[in-house]
Amino acid sequence: MKRWIMDKHTPTRGLSFEASESLYTESSQYQTIEIVKTADFGTVMLLDGVLMVTQRDEFVYHEMLSHPTLFTHPNPQNVLIIGGGDCGTLTQVLRHPSVQKVIQVEIDEMVTRVSRQYFPQLTECISDPRAELIFADGIRYLQENQDSFDVILVDSTDPVGPAEGLFRKEFFADCHRALKADGILTIQSESPWIDDLQVVISQVNKDLKELFTYVNPYLASIQTYQAGLWMFQMASKKYQPCLEDQTNAIKESGMQFSYFNRDVFSGCFILPEFVRKLIQ
């Protein structure tokens, strides 16, 4: 049963695509999870009707949320992922041999269960002995941990519903406390093309700057997310990204990527003028 789906980015615009087949629909305690097959994006996961993961382009979001930070920190051993239930970010983090432990705190266990079935390439990593999956409220989890992590990655949904608290200054302060003295926090921070999200980007940037030594926003092209352009913000206590010795580390790692590379590691921090003005 073919049908068209529109992922609305505002009340008056959205990405439309044809689902060739509906594979799964179920509501968890937190949200409705839907899996469909598409010609353009392969298997797609929607949460409350919003496109979250696609087989075709998940690599952009997951590589770009993790590698810029994991290559900026000279020795990331203990990593915390807040959200990230599809395990795509976890997969990328575990590729770094320095990493000894990754704790992932996802609020909705059903997201991970469904991902195991429909995105096995993302969830294989769960069997890695360095990975620990906790299904709980990330905000509460953080409040109980201090000076524990080298890196925290916030892999959240949009700032409405369950993820709203993950865009607040109190949460960033909790992250700051949970990081070691040279730790780095990196969050996904929405699309700079959407008016309502521009407000979020500016506020988040202001809040992070009040807490951290360096805040470096960066961009990636994600065709299936709002307006096709996505921002991340890297908030760091000590290390600055994209220095020469870090790009050498990328080469020496021998790792292969589909979006990230040595040039992208510096290029992603270059902001078009209208984006630069959002975070001045």
Added chain:
Amino acid sequence: MKRWIMDKHTPTRGLSFEASESLYTESSQYQTIEIVKTADFGTVMLLDGVLMVTQRDEFVYHEMLSHPTLFTHPNPQNVLIIGGGDCGTLTQVLRHPSVQKVIQVEIDEMVTRVSRQYFPQLTECISDPRAELIFADGIRYLQENQDSFDVILVDSTDPVGPAEGLFRKEFFADCHRALKADGILTIQSESPWIDDLQVVISQVNKDLKELFTYVNPYLASIQTYQAGLWMFQMASKKYQPCLEDQTNAIKESGMQFSYFNRDVFSGCFILPEFVRKLIQ
């Protein structure tokens, strides 16, 4: 009369947006021209149902088609624009004080006539005495000119219908002949996210490399074009882009931009890994 419009990017995906008002629809000899009002993008022009120009984000395409090239050439005096009937590219080119003459060869006069009515901010520049508008077939025009231009910009529609010939090697060879010995040709070359267009990008890159000394593809985020990521290719006989003295020229020009800036001038040439592989 509100209605939803879908600009299809493949048979099974597209950008959907609500038109709050239809302002104009007419068919020229070449295509159907439609103007609508939208909440998200302001005034929008569609050609044969494909979104071409929006009030909200036209600046990206027009700045990025023109300024990287106009700042790479040390003294661009004679410029040819093929296509570009909305005059947005012409507007940007004429901001450069070195430019003495810009000839624009657009096949469809009706596009310019309609733009004068609905995008006056783009067509004001027509009264500049350095601008000459010719309504004719750009391919034929080029065949009659040799060694004439410092810069040629190809501001075309997609490689179907009237613009198909503008993606062929014979046309690029005509451009090469029409350029001076140190001239630069820059073309819009579609979205690297769309399978069918990946083929076009690779072929165009190969053809340009056989004709020119340097071919530098670059990218910009255009939210209303296919998949939100757009490629351009700069083919140059002598000059390489984004050298230090060129970025100084940007600063010294005192020009203000909404997308382009000194950092973008180098950053736009940095390609994500999957795009880099398309042009290897």
